Amino acid sequence: MYDAVVVGGGIVGSSVGYHLARAGVETLLVDRCDPGRATTAGAGIVSPGTSSRTADDDWFAFGTAAGDYYSELVDRLEADGVDDTSYAEVGLIAAAIDDDELGPYEEATARIEARRDELPDIEEIDPAAATDRVPALAEPQRAFHVPDAARVNGETFARALREAGRTHGLETTERDVTSIRTEGGRESRLPDGRDARVTGVETADGSRIEADRVVVAGGAWSPAFGDDLGVEIPVEPKRGQIVHLDLPDAETGSWPVLKGFRHHYIVPWPDGRLVAGATRETGSGFDPRVTAAGLEEVLGEALRVAPGLADATVIEHRVGLRPVSADGVPILGAVPGVEGAHLATGHGATGLTLGPYSGKVVADRITDQKSVPDAVSVARFADGSR
Known part of the structure; x- marks a missing residue:
């Protein structure tokens, strides 16, 4: 018998598990490690101030809190004995290379100016300064710099959360949860008048795991549990393909993240490693394949923004099925x-930016009955319950 079962071991589920265990909740995290999990593929840009949602007050408040929480969380994980979280503040350069990017560039800078009091450190820089910082970059027509933007490897950070969680008693297992068990229901109320309550989960091998609370953090696969809970979970997968590169003899560890204005990015890592992404494919379903068209798109865009990567070695391809609400x-x-x-x-595409903080918010709701911000609350879909 557990106090809580978390279904899903991506960055969000791992954060929920960590924060619950840290609060003394006896927690089991169950994960079946699906191919195409978004966390595993995520390149990892933490820069809520440059999101297209910056104009949305509620989203901006949540995104800013999530970005700010990273440094506090990293300190906690390190205090729990984790050696590598992968998180590093390296900054970000957003560069408009071609004429068609100038309009989106102006829109982005206008959103930033509207938040100037909250985003005081983002500044436009000389194109030559941008190429000085990133030698592979094509000289842009215009560019701005975000000094506090960060990079994070989703898979590494999720692993760090689970590792630190175990020091507080978190248990983890690789199994397939097939259903959430409840008692009561809208046709058979409990004695105290409530509709239903969770009693645990059932796994593919027929085992039952008893628990008073269950957190569904299954990413794009979360809707599979909607019938069990009598509610719509309006989430669909959106495929994103990325490419890992190796640029020989390049000091990429000090490079900032690069973003163009066609919804793609390049995330540098130490020792010549870079990640270029990503496609945004709707209608792909749960198909975690790397496709020829996807590779063409990602590599073509990477070389347009940073032609100095032409000699880089392609070392790996990954696919993430982003859970888009x-x-x-x-x-x-x-x-x-x-x-x-x-x-x-x-x-969706903000899992690595928002995920660790989202996990804390859900854990706080469970342990301390803290409210969830209206902008992200399940309650906004309450009319979809059935």
Whole structure:
């Protein structure tokens, strides 16, 4: 018998598990390690101030809190004995190379100017200064610099959360949860008048794991549990393909993240490693394949922005099935009418930016009954319960 079971071991589920265990909640994290999990593929840019959602007050407040929380969380993980979180503040350069990018560039800078009091350190820089910082970069027509932007490897950070969680008693297992078990229901109320409550989960081998609380953090696969909870979980997969590169003899560890204005990016890592991405493919379903068209798109865009990468070695391809909610915003918190059921999903392309903080928010809701911000609350889809 556990106090809580977390279904899903990506960065969001791992964060929920860590924060619950740290609060003294006896927690089991169950993960079946699906091919195409978004966390495993994520290149990892933490820069909420440059999001296209910056104009949305609610999203900006949540995104800023999430970005700010990283440094505090990293300190905690290191205090728990974790040696490598992969997180580093390296800055970001957003560069408009071609004429068609100047309009989106102006829109981005206008959003930043509207938040100037909250984003005081973002500044436009001389194109030559941009290429000085990143020798592989094509000289842009215009560029701005975000000094506090960071990079993070999603897989490494999720592993760090689980490792630190184990020091607080978190248990983990690789199994396939097939259903969430409840008692009561809308046709058979519990004695105290509530609709239903969670009693645990069942796995593919027929085992039952008893728990008072269950957190669904299954990424794009989360909707599979909607029928069990009598609620719609409006999340669909969006495929993103990325490419890992090795640039011989390049000091890439000090390079900032690069972003153009066609929704692609290049994330540098030490020792000549870089990650270029990503496609945004709707209608691909749960198909975690690398495709010829996807590689062409990613590599073509990387070389357009940074032609100095032409001699880089292609060392790996990855695919992530991003869990995109119906309104593009995470779905967090308690499921109405089912005591003990919680959701932590729907982050889309912002999983690595928002995920660790989202996990804390859901854990705080469970342990301290703290409210979840309306902008990300499950309650906004309450009319979809069934």
